[in-house]
Amino acid sequence: MDASAIPLFECSVAAGFPSPADDYVDKTLDLNELIITHPAATFFVRVKGYSMRDAGIHCGDILVVDRSLEPVSGRIVVAILHSEFTVKRFIVETNKILLVPENPAYSTIHVPSESDFQVWGTVTYVIKKCIS
Numbered sequence: 001m002d003a004s005a006i007p008l009f010e011c012s013v014a015a016g017f018p019s020p021a022d023d024y025v026d027k028t029l030d031l032n033e034l035i036i037t038h039p040a041a042t043f044f045v046r047v048k049g050y051s052m053r054d055a056g057i058h059c060g061d062i063l064v065v066d067r068s069l070e071p072v073s074g075r076i077v078v079a080i081l082h083s084e085f086t087v088k089r090f091i092v093e094t095n096k097i098l099l100v101p102e103n104p105a106y107s108t109i110h111v112p113s114e115s116d117f118q119v120w121g122t123v124t125y126v127i128k129k130c131i132s
Contacts, residue, residue: 040068043121066122
């Protein structure tokens, strides 16, 4: 078996009431195939901080970021502003760009038109570790 291909059970796991389990693996799942559409333009980055908490992005999560996607207003992006990386919701309004946090404890960043700013990529997946 390919080291990147992991067994995939076709039956779903109930998050409510238990359901009967199937005792066999239907196929394998390569997580790279599932979450990476453009391998040459995709990278992973670990989140530090809490500004995107209400979007379900927490400190320690790993983001899958695709640099080949054009930034679209309303999507979550990794951006560089004044040589520092940040993850925020990218909003384009008439003649202005906003980087909006998803936590009311943080302020919206208004990106000045003359600033050193670049959208580095669009977040496509968030990988979490389940803590028991």
